[in-house]
Amino acid sequence: MSMSIPMLGAIIFIGTIAGIMYLIGLTKKWGILLPFAGMVFFSSLAMPLSWNDQVNPTVWLPIQRIRSSLFFGSGIAATLIVLFQLQRLKGKSISISAIMLIGVGLYASFLRYVHGGAEDGTFSVVFSVMTLFPLAMTAAMILDEVSDLRLIFRSIALTNIIWIGMVFVQIAVNPNYVTQGNEYRFVGLLSNPQHSGVLMAFFVVISLWLLLNDQKKYKIIMIGLTGVNGLFLLWTGSRTGLGMTLIGVSSVLYSRAGRAILLLPLAGILGFLSLKIMVNVVGIDLGFERMVSTENTRSAAWQELIMSASQNPLIGVGMDEIDRSENSWLYGYATYGIGMLLLLVITTIAAGIEILKAVRARFIMQPEYRPYLDIVLGILLMYLAGAVLEGYMISRVSMTTSMFMIASVGLLNIRKAAVHQIEYASMYDEYQSEYGDEYADDYEEGYS
DSSP: OOOOHHHHHHHHHHHHHHHHHHHHGGGSGGGGHHHHHHHHHHTTOOOOBOTTSOBOOOTTHHHHHTHHHHHHHHHHHHHHHHHHTGGGGTTOOOOHHHHHHHHHHHHHHHHHHHHHOHHHHHHHHHHHHHHHHHHHHHHHHHOSSGGGHHHHHHHHHHHHHHHHHHHHHHHHHOGGGGEETTTTEEOTTSSOHHHHHHHHHHHHHHHHHHHHHSOGGGHHHHHHHHHHHHHHHHHHTOHHHHHHHHHHHHHHHHHHHGGGGGGHHHHHHHHHHHHHHIIIIIOOOOSOGGGGOOOOOSHHHHHHHHHHHHHSTTTOSOGGGOOOOSOHHHHHHHHHOHHHHHHHHHHHHHHHHHHHHHHHHHTTSOGGGHHHHHHHHHHHHHHHHHHTTOOGGGOSSOHHHHHHHHHHHHHHHHHHHHHHHHHHHHHHHHHHHHHOHHHHHHHHHHHO
16 A cells, blocks of 8 residues: 555654654653654554455555564664763663563574574664663653653653544544454554553553543543543453453552552452343343453463474574464463573563562652552553463563563662652651751751
């Protein structure tokens, strides 16, 4: 499908504006957010395929065809900004789990020399370096204060709005291309309803968090955004996406509802059972029947992955030989062997330890820090839960990788800032009790 003149003109115009903003932002704090948003956006696109792998001639096909190249270009742009602003990393930390996920990407890239040849391997290594490193550094560069996390989520919300706008354009032109299969499950600008379900899960949770914690002037936008995201999530028919959403929403609402919000997953289960009764017993069809299906769609896929892994357990059989990907650890093992499985397990353990440390710190940190901790905790838990049923941990172009990097690095830096604040408050009280208010104020001034 050739690119129309109006679309070409629009792309040139938008590209020019983005280029000017990028040049201005080379030395600005917000500069990294422009290529980061580009990486999030382009990883939310895919070649539009029908259920029989035929390419759908969507309005956005010219962009969807080259989404990997555009993602790579955004990574290069982000890398340049990181080099220009290395001083912003002073005093910041990159989490062990983020470093391990970079290791996962590099390990897969090196094994592409074996499975795909020298050219494929070399390009994959460069691709991984230029995309994974800046993703891991984005949160550290932005988070001078804990509240700066809102800047990152606003950039994601902006890509969310653009993505939805493009979907509505496609619906207006030909709505058949935003769904797939006889069940007409929503795929949006992707090609798989499961992938769309995972994407919408993150969009729902982030837009909800912004609705509750961002400035009032954005509330109307976030109400609409959360509603549309929720509708699209249900339309995907993805039980994985719905489960991830329940986890994320529970975490986001914890600060407001307390421990009672932990009953939300139970409410989700009861809602599932109620909907199932309505569909199967009463006969009421709400169009979301797949959400109440108890069909096991994973066991056969896991068995196939285990069988594939057994063919070459040392270095795997390569990505081109794998048809299923319904578990990140098994998918990594089957594709790249026991070394990849070990890296994925270590990454998971590292993330788990970081989560436990953050939960422990949450109960002693100041209340204003807690909503920020809750959202990154929720995203990490969503990521790990979804990885049980989807193979995105070794994906080269995936929005989930961006989410993991932001949440993992953000979690570490928020926890450090909170602990630092607690230590400062303790020392201030000590000075005040021993030397009086005047000396305590001098300590505060020197600390600042």
